[in-house]
Amino acid sequence: MERVQTRQLPVMLMALLMAFILVITGCSSGGNTKSDNSNGAGNTPANQATNGGAENAATGSESVSPADLQGTIKVWDWDEAFLTKMVPEFNKVYPNVKVEYTVVNNNDYMQKIQSGIASGSDVPDVILGEMNYRGQLFDLDILDNLEQAPYNFSKDQLLDYLAPILSNPKGELVGVDQSITPAGLAYRRDLAKEYLGTDDPDQVAALFPDWNAFIEKGKEVVSKSGGKVTMFASFDDAYRILREQTSKAYVDGNTINLTERLTKPLGTVFQMRDAGILGKYEAYTPGWNASFAKGDTLFYPMAPWGAKWNIAANDPDGEGRWGLIAAPEGSYTYGGTSISVYKGSKNKEAAWAYIQFAYMSDEGMEVNYKEFGNMAGTKAFFENHKDWIEAGTEYDKFFAGQNLNKTFYEKIVPTVKAEPQTKYHSIVQNAYNSLYPLWMKDTSIDLNAALDKLKSEVQNMAPDATVN
Known part of the structure; x- marks a missing residue:
């Protein structure tokens, strides 16, 4: 019996070592990763809402890395400059998610959505809701509840005033904010x-x-x-x-x-x-x-x-x-625009990854805020990026140096x-x-x-x- 245990010892040690490596690997894929930018925007996009460990963008699981997420999503947006800049940035982190985007005039957007639903042929995975027609969009009941799986996003993470204008008639949170207004x-x-x-x-x-x-x-x-x-x-x-x-x-x-x-x-x-x-x-x-x-x-x-x-x-x-x-x-x-996931999407995890990256992650907001002036609707954005707000924007010069975004947020x-x-x-x-x-x-x-x-x-x- 003693001989058997002696022969099995290296095998047991090897098993323990492999288990330890798997744990370390899981933690590595689930923890903060440093980005190359000087502001230390180092959280992986899957974790944009909480700015904690990088989680699977859709399920909250720590076992799937952004590189493992695959699929093709359709995005309809009216800001072509935003799309041409943001999509390549998104693909640096999510290389296996293909984003097919279409530029749609915001005045035609709702009609195009309704036509797509009626024909059952062409509805994007990521849907925008401009304030002028947002109520009509939400009433269609075609948007997923973001507080349920596979998203598990909590409205408590939003600035307090946002939840009512991002919820449908049933009280379900069906969107996040493109930029606070x-x-x-x-x-x-x-x-x-x-x-x-x-x-x-x-x-x-x-x-x-x-x-x-x-x-x-x-x-x-x-x-x-x-x-x-x-x-x-x-x-x-x-x-x-x-x-x-x-x-x-x-x-x-x-x-x-x-x-x-x-x-x-x-x-x-x-x-x-x-x-x-x-x-x-x-x-x-x-x-x-x-x-x-x-x-x-x-x-x-x-x-x-x-x-x-x-x-x-x-x-x-x-x-x-x-x-x-x-x-x-x-x-x-x-004004204002909501960003939502279509209930009928076949790639909800990928759609949510795009939304989180572009509108809430450190890496995405590095571009979104500094190049387009958009401020995320999450409390974490303002808690973690006070230095960005303090630095001001190029439009402050029109206001005699008054820090506009600081004024918006504080007053x-x-x-x-x-x-x-x-x-x-x-x-x-x-x-x-x-x-x-x-x-x-x-x-x-x-x-x-x-x-x-x-x-x-x-x-x-x-x-x-x-x-x-």
């Missing part, structure tokens, strides 16, 4: 100095503790400028801020409670109109775009994306001309409100869009008449609903 007010420093007496962001913000103060100060600005300068360029600029400052849900099943939801915000906009502090532009028209450089408007609504697409694009010579403050009475959301995010999106939200918005130009121009139309007309239009567009 908390919004405040951009303002012209030269006009603020001339008509408010200061261009300092803290001092400007202190002048507007509420909207009543804003209206009264606006009357002074209009008077001092001889009517040449208004507080907002458009009725719609004021409305989109005040509407989103209230997060109370107004859709209950098929009942749309417009009177309860819009009386206060829309009433305040009508007060601004009647006080003469709103410009006559319609939002996102050539005239509205030109007003940024023209200098006849003090304030504009602005989310993080606005520095590039509204300020720099419309006022290219405006370096040092702008400032940013939180809006009176609280912050709001302005605007804490008071952001958001409400769940339904299929009726876009209907209400479309009805409003058809009516507000007349409200802006015809001062004989008051709040009650406007609400009655809006309810009538919404009822026509949603005959299945009860509109109050």
